[in-house]
Amino acid sequence: MSLPGTFHSMTLGGALRAAAARDPGKIAIKYGATEISFATLSDRVGRLRDAAIGLGVVKGDVVAIASRNRTEFIEVVAGVPDAGAAVATINPRLAPGEVAQALEDCGARIVFTDPDSRALVEQSGVPGLTLITFGPEYEALLAHAPTPATRPQIDEWDAWTIPYTSGTTGKPKGVVLSHRSRMLVGLICAAEFGCFGPDDRFLAMTPMNHGGGLGFPTGILAAGGSIEILDKFDPETVLERLKFGGITGLFMVPTHFQMIFALPPETLAKYERPPITSILANAAPLPQAMKEKIIPYFGETVLHELYAATETGLVCNLRPKDQVRKVSCVGTTFPHVEAEVRRDDGSICDADEVGELWSRGPVLFNGYWNRPEETAKAVKDGWVSVGDMARRDAEGFLYIVDRLKDMVISGGANIYPREIEEVLFQHPNIADVAVIGVPDETWGERLKAFVVARGDGFTAEMLAAHCAGRIATYKIPKDVALVDALPRNANGKVLKTELRTW
Numbered sequence: 001m002s003l004p005g006t007f008h009s010m011t012l013g014g015a016l017r018a019a020a021a022r023d024p025g026k027i028a029i030k031y032g033a034t035e036i037s038f039a040t041l042s043d044r045v046g047r048l049r050d051a052a053i054g055l056g057v058v059k060g061d062v063v064a065i066a067s068r069n070r071t072e073f074i075e076v077v078a079g080v081p082d083a084g085a086a087v088a089t090i091n092p093r094l095a096p097g098e099v100a101q102a103l104e105d106c107g108a109r110i111v112f113t114d115p116d117s118r119a120l121v122e123q124s125g126v127p128g129l130t131l132i133t134f135g136p137e138y139e140a141l142l143a144h145a146p147t148p149a150t151r152p153q154i155d156e157w158d159a160w161t162i163p164y165t166s167g168t169t170g171k172p173k174g175v176v177l178s179h180r181s182r183m184l185v186g187l188i189c190a191a192e193f194g195c196f197g198p199d200d201r202f203l204a205m206t207p208m209n210h211g212g213g214l215g216f217p218t219g220i221l222a223a224g225g226s227i228e229i230l231d232k233f234d235p236e237t238v239l240e241r242l243k244f245g246g247i248t249g250l251f252m253v254p255t256h257f258q259m260i261f262a263l264p265p266e267t268l269a270k271y272e273r274p275p276i277t278s279i280l281a282n283a284a285p286l287p288q289a290m291k292e293k294i295i296p297y298f299g300e301t302v303l304h305e306l307y308a309a310t311e312t313g314l315v316c317n318l319r320p321k322d323q324v325r326k327v328s329c330v331g332t333t334f335p336h337v338e339a340e341v342r343r344d345d346g347s348i349c350d351a352d353e354v355g356e357l358w359s360r361g362p363v364l365f366n367g368y369w370n371r372p373e374e375t376a377k378a379v380k381d382g383w384v385s386v387g388d389m390a391r392r393d394a395e396g397f398l399y400i401v402d403r404l405k406d407m408v409i410s411g412g413a414n415i416y417p418r419e420i421e422e423v424l425f426q427h428p429n430i431a432d433v434a435v436i437g438v439p440d441e442t443w444g445e446r447l448k449a450f451v452v453a454r455g456d457g458f459t460a461e462m463l464a465a466h467c468a469g470r471i472a473t474y475k476i477p478k479d480v481a482l483v484d485a486l487p488r489n490a491n492g493k494v495l496k497t498e499l500r501t502w
Helices: 012-022 037-052 071-082 094-107 118-123 136-143 179-195 211-222 233-242 256-259 265-270 290-297 372-378 416-426 460-467 495-501
Strands: 027-031 034-037 064-068 086-090 110-113 128-134 157-161 173-177 203-204 226-229 249-250 278-281 303-309 313-318 340-343 355-360 388-392 398-403 408-410 414-415 429-438 444-453 479-481
Touching: 012 071, 012 179, 012 211, 012 372, 027 037, 027 071, 027 136, 034 037, 034 064, 034 173, 037 071, 037 136, 064 094, 071 086, 071 157, 071 211, 086 094, 094 118, 110 118, 118 128, 128 136, 128 479, 157 179, 157 211, 173 179, 179 211, 179 313, 203 211, 203 233, 211 226, 211 249, 211 303, 211 388, 233 265, 233 372, 256 290, 290 303, 340 388, 398 416, 408 444, 414 416, 416 429, 416 444, 416 460
Parallel strands: 027 226, 064 086, 064 110, 086 157, 110 128, 203 226, 203 249, 249 278, 278 303, 355 388, 444 479
Antiparallel strands: 027 034, 157 173, 303 313, 340 355, 388 398, 408 414, 429 444
């Protein structure tokens, strides 16, 4: 079927050009003391596009970026895809061997990096790389960008970025995201959250190598709103910007909230009830006990808990009015998105029956990079699953029970660690906790809890006493290990695969 003559693909570069034409002097990005207007941003993105073509980039290539958050990150993911190449976003906190694995997997030969991350890329040992470091080298590239004879046609279903999955359950995979899927994420967020319009300002402080860390800031820029970039999370700095920086929205993970509420009471009191519109919480389950701190501190109308994955984009959202009423819930689906909870045979589960969660809509990924077999497992007839187990109540609200791979089978019973973790988070002496299954000769598996305790003297007996009457006896962890901290990736997810090696 041919496209109509009026068809125009959605891309981030195109959206920035439109925003610059509408209001060229408006500030698009604030990063430290630097402010960049939409006109300047659009010009730099165009120069980078032409420079990439001059470097030999052609449609279908992959270029990589390994960098902390900064203005140039936005320029790379807007300009390089306009030259036809997808951008693999590499976590700059990985070990050199992990960086090598990602670079070799995606086949990138050009890598953009910041001065602090350049050594990491060099240590990866991947031969034949062209490294372009932000600063004088990058600025010279833009200043001398040639005007190409032709520029490629970019279709909105082409690959835009390739973030690599967190690796919480195995070897990281490249997730191919299209221009269309992420531009629609921004538009759907505008309908859902009320902080993605031209007059809004988003605080971008989660790592941009992560799906939401990049998707939300680019979504608001595409709408003509502005962002303020932080290259690291500092709890008091974030609170100060929310209180006094004109911020209307931000994206946070549970670890951020833990660090905020660990601040001294007198510090918290200075920044209470900031004038913000929305907080988007995602990347890991938000314990109900934490919500009971967030809501009175930030306000009753701001907290949204999303369920989303890099592969699925937006799936569902628990809106502020339901945060207290619906415990351990992730809400109902976003506009244009459908979700089903299915049994193993593909049939639809009854209300409150646990099954695998599948979703479909216009924000799904294109597939895994060079992994057709794994793509086929995740995609069935246009529906996508990342292996999360869920249930749907009689009102249509969804609850993520656990990951299928984290489910524990003990004595023939299916046990979902997330349910147990929710109960343990309510204990006043537990700061953080994760529950996994470990081998057991009698039961097949038994439960083990890794606990970060507040104060000294926490015991397995205290844990059992707390759980008694709250969950079934067979769900109470028999083993308890006290640890200083849980292993988490840069996006806040607990690395249960690492816990299993402990």
